[in-house]
Structures are given as C-alpha cells and as structure tokens.
Amino acid sequence: MKINKLILPFIILVISSTFIACSDDDSNGDDNGNANNFDRSLMLVNWADNIIIPSYENFSNETNTLKEASDAFVDDPSMENLTSLREEWEEAYISWQNVAIFNIGPAQDVVMRSFLNTYPTNTTNIESFIENSNYNLLDPNLNDEQGFPALDYLLFGAAENDAQILELYTTAPNADNRRQYLEDVVNRINSLSSDVLQAWETSYRDVFVENSGSSANSSTNRMANVFMEYYEVRLRNGKIGFPAGVYSGGDPQPRLVEALYNKDLSGRLSLEALRAHQDFFNGTAANVDSSAESFADYLDFLNTMKEGENLSTLINEQYEVSESFISALNSNFFEQINTDNTSMLQAFESLQDNVVYLKSDMFSALSIALEFDSGDGD
Amino acid sequence: MINSILTYLKTPVKAAPLAVFRVLFGSLMLYTTLRFVLQGWVDKYYVQPQFNFKYYGFEFVESLGEYTYLLYVVSFIAALGITLGYKYRLSAILFFLSFTYCELIDKTYYLNHYYFVSIISLLLIFLPANSYFSIDAKKNKRIAFSMIPRYSIFAIQFMLSIVYFYAGLAKINSEWLLEAMPLKIWLPSRYDLPVLGDLFQMEWMHYVMSWSGMLYDLSIPFLLFYKRTRLLAFILVVVFHIMTRVLFPIGIFPYVMICSTLIFFDASFHEKIIRFLRKIFRIKPQQEVSILNWIPTLKNKLIAGFFILFFSFQLIFPFRHLLYPDELFWTEEGYRFSWRVMLMEKGGYVQFKVVNPENGKWFYVENYEFLTEYQQKQMRIQPDFILEFAHYLEDYYKQKGIDDPEIYVNSFIALNGRLSKRYINPDIDLTEFEDTWQHKEWILPFDETIYGF
Numbered sequence: 059m060k061i062n063k064l065i066l067p068f069i070i071l072v073i074s075s076t077f078i079a080c081s082d083d084d085s086n087g088d089d090n091g092n093a094n095n096f097d098r099s100l101m102l103v104n105w106a107d108n109i110i111i112p113s114y115e116n117f118s119n120e121t122n123t124l125k126e127a128s129d130a131f132v133d134d135p136s137m138e139n140l141t142s143l144r145e146e147w148e149e150a151y152i153s154w155q156n157v158a159i160f161n162i163g164p165a166q167d168v169v170m171r172s173f174l175n176t177y178p179t180n181t182t183n184i185e186s187f188i189e190n191s192n193y194n195l196l197d198p199n200l201n202d203e204q205g206f207p208a209l210d211y212l213l214f215g216a217a218e219n220d221a222q223i224l225e226l227y228t229t230a231p232n233a234d235n236r237r238q239y240l241e242d243v244v245n246r247i248n249s250l251s252s253d254v255l256q257a258w259e260t261s262y263r264d265v266f267v268e269n270s271g272s273s274a275n276s277s278t279n280r281m282a283n284v285f286m287e288y289y290e291v292r293l294r295n296g297k298i299g300f301p302a303g304v305y306s307g308g309d310p311q312p313r314l315v316e317a318l319y320n321k322d323l324s325g326r327l328s329l330e331a332l333r334a335h336q337d338f339f340n341g342t343a344a345n346v347d348s349s350a351e352s353f354a355d356y357l358d359f360l361n362t363m364k365e366g367e368n369l370s371t372l373i374n375e376q377y378e379v380s381e382s383f384i385s386a387l388n389s390n391f392f393e394q395i396n397t398d399n400t401s402m403l404q405a406f407e408s409l410q411d412n413v414v415y416l417k418s419d420m421f422s423a424l425s426i427a428l429e430f431d432s433g434d435g436d
Numbered sequence: 437m438i439n440s441i442l443t444y445l446k447t448p449v450k451a452a453p454l455a456v457f458r459v460l461f462g463s464l465m466l467y468t469t470l471r472f473v474l475q476g477w478v479d480k481y482y483v484q485p486q487f488n489f490k491y492y493g494f495e496f497v498e499s500l501g502e503y504t505y506l507l508y509v510v511s512f513i514a515a516l517g518i519t520l521g522y523k524y525r526l527s528a529i530l531f532f533l534s535f536t537y538c539e540l541i542d543k544t545y546y547l548n549h550y551y552f553v554s555i556i557s558l559l560l561i562f563l564p565a566n567s568y569f570s571i572d573a574k575k576n577k578r579i580a581f582s583m584i585p586r587y588s589i590f591a592i593q594f595m596l597s598i599v600y601f602y603a604g605l606a607k608i609n610s611e612w613l614l615e616a617m618p619l620k621i622w623l624p625s626r627y628d629l630p631v632l633g634d635l636f637q638m639e640w641m642h643y644v645m646s647w648s649g650m651l652y653d654l655s656i657p658f659l660l661f662y663k664r665t666r667l668l669a670f671i672l673v674v675v676f677h678i679m680t681r682v683l684f685p686i687g688i689f690p691y692v693m694i695c696s697t698l699i700f701f702d703a704s705f706h707e708k709i710i711r712f713l714r715k716i717f718r719i720k721p722q723q724e725v726s727i728l729n730w731i732p733t734l735k736n737k738l739i740a741g742f743f744i745l746f747f748s749f750q751l752i753f754p755f756r757h758l759l760y761p762d763e764l765f766w767t768e769e770g771y772r773f774s775w776r777v778m779l780m781e782k783g784g785y786v787q788f789k790v791v792n793p794e795n796g797k798w799f800y801v802e803n804y805e806f807l808t809e810y811q812q813k814q815m816r817i818q819p820d821f822i823l824e825f826a827h828y829l830e831d832y833y834k835q836k837g838i839d840d841p842e843i844y845v846n847s848f849i850a851l852n853g854r855l856s857k858r859y860i861n862p863d864i865d866l867t868e869f870e871d872t873w874q875h876k877e878w879i880l881p882f883d884e885t886i887y888g889f
C-alpha cells in the first residue's frame with residue numbers, strides 16, 4: 059500500500075516530464091523527410107565508396123603514371139624525360155594530399171604516410187645510399203630518405219641547375235646508382251599506393267563499413283580522430299606552423315616547408331590538403347560533384363535537437379577564411395617565410411580557429427572521445 | 437531527541453550486514469586492483485607520465501615510478517585481508533593509505549567513485565567489520581561479536597545516502613532538467629544499442645532519462661531505509677546501475693554501488709548469504725551469540741568524535757561552490773569531491789604560448805610533448821590544470837635559458853552544446869598567479885546563468 063503511494067508520484071512525474079519534453083519539441087523545417095534519425099552506417103558507406111576508395115584510385119593512377127615517367131627517364135635520361143617525370147611527380151604529390159588524411163586500416167598498417175611524406179628529407183643519407191648502394195627502403199627508419207620529399211630532392215635539389223641535375227643521372231660517377239635509387243623510390247611509392255588501394259577494395263571496405271558501432275574503436279570514432287589529427291598536426295603544424303617557427307622559440311624554420319626544392323609547390327599542396335579536408339567534412343565525393351552523409355550532416359542532424367548555433371556552417375566558413383589566407387600567400391612558402399613571416403603566422407592562426415570548432419565543439423557535439431582507451435569515466 | 441538518536445545508534449544489531457559488506461567490498465577491491473594492473477593502467481597513468489597534476493595541498497605526493505606497482509601489491513594484499521577479515525584493522529589502514537596515495541598522485545584520474553572507495557575504506561578502519569564471519573573473530577574470541585552497535589552499519593548507510601542524495605541535488609539545475617543536457621548529447625551517440633539505440637534518438641527520451649535520473653538519486657536513500665519500499669528500491673538500484681554500465685564506460689562502480697546498497701537489507705538476508713558462503717567454502721562452526729556494547733570509553737568517544745567530524749565534512753564540503761562567484765560548471769571551483777557525476781559535456785581546446793620578454797620572441801607549446809592524452813583531455817577543461825601546467829612550463833623554459841618566461845593561453849570551452857567560448861583571459865601571464873582557494877580572476881566570465889544547485 060505504501061509502495062503505491064510513492065510509486066504513483068514517481069510515475070506521474072516521469073510522465074509529466076515527457077509532456078514537457080514533447081511540448082518543447084522544436085519543428086525545424088527540415089526538408090529531409092527522415093529527419094528523425096541519422097544513419098551513421100550510410101555515412102561510412104559514403105566515406106568509403108565515394109571518397110576514400112575513389113581518392114585512392116586516383117592516387118594509384120597517378121603513381122602508376124609516375125612510375126611510367128620514371129621508367130622512361132631511367133631508360134633514357136633526357137631533359138625531356140626529366141621534365142615529364144617532374145610533372146608526374148607534381149601530379150602525384152598533389153593527389154597524395156587527398157589520401158593523406160586516411161591513416162586508418164591498410165594505410166596505417168603499412169605506415170604509408172610516414173614512408174611517403176616525411177620531410178625534410180635526409181639528403182646526406184640519400185647521397186650516401188646512392189654512393190654505397192646499401193639501403194633497404196622497407197626499413198621503417200628510412201622514412202626520411204624516400205617518398206615524395208626524396209623525389210623532390212632527387213629531381214629538383216640535387217644540383218644547382220637543371221643541366222647539372224641531368225648530369226647526375228648521365229655522366230656523373232654514380233649515375234647508375236642514382237638512377238637505380240630513383241627507380242626504387244618511385245617503385246616503393248607505387249607499390250604502397252596500389253597495396254593500400256587493393257586492401258580497401260578487397261577486404262577493408264567491408265570491415266570499415268560494418269564497424270558502425272559507437273565504441274572507441276568504431277569506424278566513426280577512429281575516423282574522427284584521424285581527421286582531427288591530420289588537421290592539427292599534419293596540416294596546421296606540418297605545412298604552416300613548423301616552417302613559420304610557431305613551435306621553435308620564435309625563429310622561422312623555412313627549411314621545414316613541404317616541397318623544399320621545387321619551392322613553388324608548397325602553397326598548392328597546402329591548399330589541396332585543406333580542400334580535401336573540407337570535402338571530407340562535407341562528404342563531398344572525390345570524382346563527381348555530389349555530396350552525402352558526413353560530419354556536416356551529422357552535426358546538422360544533432361543540431362535540430364539542440365537548437366544551437368549552426369556548427370557546420372561556422373566550420374565551413376572558417377575553412378573558407380583559411381583558404382583565402384593561404385591563397386594570399388606566395389605559393390613559394392620558403393620565400394614567403396623569409397620575406398614576410400607575419401602573413402604565414404596569420405594563416406596559421408586562421409587554421410587554428412577551426413581547431414577550436416572541430417576539436418572542442420564538433421567532438422563534443424558528436425560525443426566522440428578524443429582518444430582511444432582512456433580508462434573509466436565517472 | 438538527541439538521546440533517542442544516541443540510543444538508536446548504540447542499540448546492538450546483528451553484525452551480519454556489515455560482515456557481508458566487508459566481504460563484498462573487499463572482493464571488489466581485489467578485482468579492481470587486479471584489473472588496474474592488468475589493463476596496464478599503472479604503467480600508463482603513474483609510470484609513463486613525465487609530469488603529474490597535483491591536488492591542492494597534496495603536492496608532496498609523488499609518483500613512485502615503477503615502485504607504484506608495490507602500492508598496488510599492498511592494496512591487493514590489504515583487500516584480501518579485508519575480505520577474509522584477517523588482521524582486519526591493519527588491512528583496512530593499509531588499503532586506505534595505499535589506494536588513496538595512488539589516487540593523490542595525479543588528479544587527472546580523479547573519479548567520484550575512487551573518492552568513494554577511499555572514504556569507505558577510511559570508515560572501515562573505525563568499524564568492527566571483523567567481529568563476525570572473519571578469521572580474526574575465529575582466532576580471537578574477545579573481538580568476536582554477533583551483535584554490534586547500530587552505528588557501525590548506519591555509518592555506511594548514511595554515507596551511501598549522502599552520495600545518492602547529493603548526486604540528485606546536483607541534477608536539479610536548468611541544464612539537466614529543462615534542456616536535458618548533457619544526456620541530449622550523450623544518448624544519441626549510443627545509437628547502436630538494441631532497442632534503446634532508437635529510443636535515444638528521440639528528444640522526449642532524453643527528458644525522461646534526465647528527470648528519472650534526478651528523481652532516482654534523490655529518492656533512493658529513503659526508499660532503501662524504508663522497509664516496505666526496500667525491495668523496489670533495490671530493483672531500481674540494479675536497473676539504474678546496469679543502465680549506466682551499458683551507457684557509459686564507468687568500470688566497476690555500478691557493481692560497487694549495487695553491492696553496497698545490500699547493506700540496507702535485514703540481517704536475516706545477510707545471514708543467508710553467510711550460510712551460503714559457509715557451505716561453499718566449508719567454513720564450520722556458527723559464531724556464538726555475543727554482544728558488543730557501546731561504552732563511553734575514551735577510545736569510543738574519540739571514534740565518535742571522528743564520525744561527527746567526518747560526516748560534518750561530507751555534508752558541508754560539497755556546498756563550498758556556493759562561496760565562489762560565477763557558474764560552477766564553467767569555473768569548476770568546488771566541483772570535485774561533491775558527487776557531481778556525469779553532469780556536463782565539455783569540449784575544450786587549450787594552447788600555451790611562451791613569451792621571452794627580453795627579446796619579444798614567442799612560440800607555442802606542443803602539449804603532447806609533456807602530457808599524455810588523458811592528461812591533455814583533463815587539462816583542456818579545468819582551470820587549475822591549466823595553471824599548474826603553466827607553472828611547469830615556466831620552470832621548464834627557465835632551465836632552457838629563458839630567464840623570466842611569460843605564459844599565456846588560448847583556451848576555449850564548449851559547455852553542454854554551447855558554442856566554444858574563450859575561457860581564460862588571453863592577456864594574462866599565468867606565471868603571475870598561484871593556485872589558491874580564492875576565485876580565479878583570470879577565468880573569463882560565463883555571462884549566462886544556469887539555475888539550480
């Protein structure tokens with residue numbers, strides 16, 4: 059009897075709270091008919107099928123052409139072949155910026171990013187390897203003697219001018235070894251890119267898409283962390299912050315720019331990386347002009363409940379601000395830093411502003427832990 | 437009135453509930469100690485970090501490095517002593533000291549349930565939990581009692597009641613009840629749970645969960661104390677804690693609470709448990725009936741004094757936030773040690789800037805070069821962490837040759853789904869400030885009001 063006396067008010071309160079909730083219901087006119095739910099597994103499918111795999115296909119095509127150009131040059135080290143090899147290197151390097159984010163699954167397993175784009179490259183070691191022919195590019199310690207930065211040096215920086223560079227591959231003492239090294243580096247890039255693509259196409263795609271839960275190791279959570287790490291560490295710091303001297307006692311470090319030898323490329327690489335990051339945020343497909351479920355839509359969906367600020371718009375606006383700052387820079391970052399580092403620092407700060415939205419607001423809104431396995435909660 | 441309370445507390449009651457509590461608590465502590473070591477957390481939390489965030493007033497508690505494992509060995513053996521009731525008082529003291537020492541090494545790992553374990557083990561030191569169904573009682577008839585003063589059991593019950601009730605009070609605020617925050621953020625992210633996953637996408641569900649959570653916390657102590665509602669209350673306890681276990685990564689805490697609330701049940705229930713345990717472990721004779729009476733010796737008076745101080749502290753300390761200006765959720769001044777559990781969702785970002793005033797040169801700090809992920813995560817949202825790290829950086833860069841480094845921070849916090857807002861005054865050199873009990877003036881105002889406790 060007494061139990062009823064206590065349970066009844068309890069139930070009444072619970073039910074009345076339900077009513078409060080319902081009357082408080084907002085009706086944000088969402089033209090999406092099924093606004094009641096957001097299907098995260100569709101987001102994973104969109105990521106895998108429309109962004110990640112097509113981007114790897116593009117990249118793999120580029121590295122194939124790079125290999126063809128390199129083979130042609132090794133066969134016949136002419137100025138013409140050098141020029142076309144350089145062009146293919148540039149294309150592949152730009153294409154790389156579209157897959158560099160996806161340090162997950164196969165790419166993570168083979169440490170692709172470390173092998174393909176660790177800069178500054180170690181030119182002393184490269185020269186010594188060429189001289190002694192004693193290297194194994196599979197060795198994880200040799201990450202800064204290969205990849206795109208090594209090619210940057212080999213194709214643009216190994217000598218004063220183009221004629222002298224060509225000489226290194228033709229008449230110089232170690233020309234044979236050098237051609238071999240070039241070939242090895244290109245082959246390594248090409249095989250890593252095709253391995254990773256193949257792994258995605260054959261098995262990992264399904265693993266990725268099916269891991270649609272909400273645990274710390276689910277695809278969404280891991281992708282979000284990888285996405286954030288790329289932005290903060292690789293893009294903001296690696297491409298802009300480190301060379302601008304943001305972390306090094308106030309002294310600019312222009313030699314830390316990406317593409318140190320073909321200097322004009324730095325800006326283009328950064329812009330490409332930024333655009334790729336924004337496209338991923340918006341779920342924009344790699345090769346066709348369409349977009350589907352991604353972080354932006356996920357935030358919009360959650361926002362209909364919260365009635366908060368429109369975070370996805372704010373984030374997109376900030377991407378645009380950063381883009382205009384970086385576009386305004388000399389594409390030759392080396393020169394930019396030496397003449398006017400302040401603009402470089404401004405670009406850094408604009409990238410920084412989005413770290414706040416992404417890391418603090420987005421992760422909080424998505425309720426995704428910023429790292430894996432942090433023990434118990436409260 | 438006072439007399440009747442005293443009589444109530446002194447009245448001898450059966451010792452079985454406290455004995456069962458001792459066994460269950462001890463076993464859970466055995467498990468949690470073992471789990472902590474096996475998960476590699478000792479290494480990750482206490483051995484690897486190069487820097488520890490200290491509790492105010494406990495700066496002397498240093499990490500023992502690799503030797504921290506020894507503390508866990510001590511905890512483990514002591515927990516075994518508690519479970520078996522063997523050299524019980526020594527075990528309780530050792531467990532309290534070793535467990536609490538580990539907790540005090542670094543406030544990064546502060547959790548209310550670790551605090552709960554610490555204070556329960558402190559209470560156990562002063563309770564005759566080994567007078568029944570223990571090795572001590574078997575070996576030494578002089579300390580063996582089947583009846584003990586009512587306060588020995590009441591102390592635990594009262595502590596549990598404080599935990600629940602205060603946790604409930606903390607939920608009476610406009611964010612929790614009117615906005616259903618932060619559950620509105622947390623629940624939808626658990627979309628992959630069967631049945632519940634879909635319900636959690638509904639806004640009304642967030643309100644139901646918020647309100648029932650608050651009502652549960654506030655009412656459960658009363659429902660447990662009152663005999664007619666006790667069973668219902670226990671069912672609620674089980675449902676509630678299993679639910680939290682499913683929803684959030686909170687380790688063994690739900691089991692600690694479920695086991696602890698058993699102490700509210702009648703002694704006959706606990707005697708059944710003990711009979712069952714005796715059967716399984718083939719422990720022979722029943723204990724003779726003997727009564728531990730409370731007599732006003734100096735020792736007993738001192739213990740009584742301790743309890744009064746202890747519970748006064750427990751009742752008052754959680755309200756200390758009332759003495760601080762600005763919003764508790766924003767400044768977190770007075771947030772810890774007051775049973776505020778899962779109350780807010782905070783995202784944050786903090787970047788430290790070191791300036792050398794001699795030449796005006798500046799640079800940013802890569803937090804990860806000094807701190808673990810876990811430490812960074814806690815630091816992003818708590819001002820005392822930020823200040824402490826600023827001082828650490830000051831010392832670090834002094835050694836690196838900057839005579840008088842100035843440390844500034846860019847710090848933002850997103851609280852319960854609000855847009856990120858600047859948190860710490862970016863123009864203030866943090867090296868000029870020390871941590872105190874006072875309000876931290878360098879925290880920018882919240883400029884909003886959250887109503888409630």
